[in-house]
Amino acid sequence: MTLKHTPLDALHRELGARMVPFAGYDMPVQYPEGIIREHQHTRSAASLFDVSHMGQLIVRGEGAVQVLESLIPADIAGLGRHRQTYALLTNERGGVRDDLIVTRWAENSFFLVVNAACKDDDIAHLRRHLAGCELEVLEGQALLALQGPAAREVLAQLCPDVATLPFLHGLEAELDGVSVYITCSGYTGEDGFELSLPAAAAERLARRLLAVPGVAPAGLGARDSLRLEAGLCLYGHELNADIDPVQAGVLWAVSKVRRPGGERAGGFPGAEIIFARIQNRPALCRVGLAVEGKRPVREGQVVLGPDGNAVGSVCSGGFGPTVGAPIAMAYVPRDLAEPGTALAVDVRGKPQAVTVARLPFVPQRYFRG
Amino acid sequence: MSQTPSELKYASSHEWARLEEDGTVTVGITDHAQEALGDVVFVELPEVGATLASGDEAGVVESVKAASDIYAPVSGEVIAINDALEDSPELVNGNPYDEGWFFRLQPADTAELQKLLDAEAYLEQCDSE
Numbered sequence: 001m002t003l004k005h006t007p008l009d010a011l012h013r014e015l016g017a018r019m020v021p022f023a024g025y026d027m028p029v030q031y032p033e034g035i036i037r038e039h040q041h042t043r044s045a046a047s048l049f050d051v052s053h054m055g056q057l058i059v060r061g062e063g064a065v066q067v068l069e070s071l072i073p074a075d076i077a078g079l080g081r082h083r084q085t086y087a088l089l090t091n092e093r094g095g096v097r098d099d100l101i102v103t104r105w106a107e108n109s110f111f112l113v114v115n116a117a118c119k120d121d122d123i124a125h126l127r128r129h130l131a132g133c134e135l136e137v138l139e140g141q142a143l144l145a146l147q148g149p150a151a152r153e154v155l156a157q158l159c160p161d162v163a164t165l166p167f168l169h170g171l172e173a174e175l176d177g178v179s180v181y182i183t184c185s186g187y188t189g190e191d192g193f194e195l196s197l198p199a200a201a202a203e204r205l206a207r208r209l210l211a212v213p214g215v216a217p218a219g220l221g222a223r224d225s226l227r228l229e230a231g232l233c234l235y236g237h238e239l240n241a242d243i244d245p246v247q248a249g250v251l252w253a254v255s256k257v258r259r260p261g262g263e264r265a266g267g268f269p270g271a272e273i274i275f276a277r278i279q280n281r282p283a284l285c286r287v288g289l290a291v292e293g294k295r296p297v298r299e300g301q302v303v304l305g306p307d308g309n310a311v312g313s314v315c316s317g318g319f320g321p322t323v324g325a326p327i328a329m330a331y332v333p334r335d336l337a338e339p340g341t342a343l344a345v346d347v348r349g350k351p352q353a354v355t356v357a358r359l360p361f362v363p364q365r366y367f368r369g
Numbered sequence: 370m371s372q373t374p375s376e377l378k379y380a381s382s383h384e385w386a387r388l389e390e391d392g393t394v395t396v397g398i399t400d401h402a403q404e405a406l407g408d409v410v411f412v413e414l415p416e417v418g419a420t421l422a423s424g425d426e427a428g429v430v431e432s433v434k435a436a437s438d439i440y441a442p443v444s445g446e447v448i449a450i451n452d453a454l455e456d457s458p459e460l461v462n463g464n465p466y467d468e469g470w471f472f473r474l475q476p477a478d479t480a481e482l483q484k485l486l487d488a489e490a491y492l493e494q495c496d497s498e
Binding site for chain 2: 018029030034035036221224225294295296298318319321326348
């Protein structure tokens with residue numbers, strides 16, 4: 001399969017990125033600074049990430065709210081204009097097809113950002129349920145993320161309106177004559193923004209942002225360690241077609257009005273199963289693991305209970321540069337999920353001591369206005 | 370550009386081996402390997418006294434992203450390990466041929482070193498990967 005390239009491909013190479021295949025795209029996993037420094041820079045200043053591989057879609061037309069609510073257990077009807085929400089596309093088994101961000105652009109127009117690896121399936125799934133609405137796939141659109149405590153000040157130099165833009169709000173802006181949709185969002189746990197703009201204008205804006213003192217490029221490696229420290233789910237790791245929102249600890253993405261007793265309860269794939277899970281909680285739940293010593297635990301490794309038997313598995317594991325130690329997320333039985341519980345992980349035949357830790361590992365620092 | 374000193378021998382699995390004046394062999398991973406791994410956060414080394422055959426698993430290098438096995442490039446007994454890597458695994462990134470060494474072997478047969486790649490052949494292999 002030929003890898004696809006984002007609009008910033010040439011810039012990544014010029015910056016000395018190490019490119020790796022990811023979800024069908026040739027993506028920068030890191031730049032010469034390396035993952036740890038890129039991670040720390042994001043927590044202390046501002047980093048620019050290319051996330052143009054993610055799918056950008058528009059669902060519009062009469063009944064767009066009903067279409068989206070038939071696939072997503074969120075309060076789409078109640079979403080204000082230029083407000084966004086983290087959401088799930090569920091399947092008939094109560095599992096998760098994908099997680100996404102939905103932004104309301106207008107009464108009948110919604111902007112969706114979906115995972116690169118799920119994009120094609122999501123598009124096919126949406127098309128089957130459009131009921132007369134229109135789905136536009138923004139193929140020629142880049143997506144940049146500017147993340148970190150300095151992001152707001154940096155971007156406000158180009159666009160003063162973002163100075164007070166709160167978390168999960170968006171606005172239309174014109175930067176150098178280019179129309180850019182800016183949201184206060186991201187997946188690092190830090191304050192920051194995502195900028196959706198035409199591919200042809202992406203490199204120029206990226207260079208302009210990188211020219212600001214304190215802004216540095218960061219790759220997918222740092223993006224992953226940042227979101228792990230922030231305790232955020234990554235599709236294909238914490239979330240998949242067989243894990244329901246209750247087990248994943250993301251029931252908050254199922255809005256109250258869509259739950260039993262709510263005004264528009266149910267009506268999305270797997271609703272009955274998810275409702276049953278709310279009543280009879282699943283055996284497993286998602287926890288954080290603090291690892292003793294320096295040896296990281298990795299995805300897929302088995303979690304061992306107090307008597308040494310297999311009780312769960314690691315879904316993401318690595319080194320947390322801000323924590324300064326290896327960290328992980330795992331699925332373990334509910335009765336072993338209390339923070340402080342001593343467990344172990346089978347690392348290539350050797351038990352590695354771990355302790356259940358409260359998530360997030362590093363406090364989220366979103367700007368809520 | 371990664372460095373590949375010409376006085377060393379190389380295994381196709383990205384370890385280097387240096388024959389010391391006292392007849393022992395020092396082993397580490399190449400600059401090319403550390404660059405590919407990224408920031409090293411943990412190194413598991415063999416135990417002193419362990420006997421390894423060439424190609425045996427000798428330890429594990431863990432970077433932020435992934436774990437990679439390391440192998441003994443020649444047969445022998447482990448006579449020393451680089452304790453400094455326990456507290457400073459980043460030495461592997463900063464100085465892979467010097468402070469970032471992994472372990473030292475008393476080789477069973479120094480002629481085994483001749484079976485390893487020279488710098489030129491190793492670079493050729495890296496280029497074709």
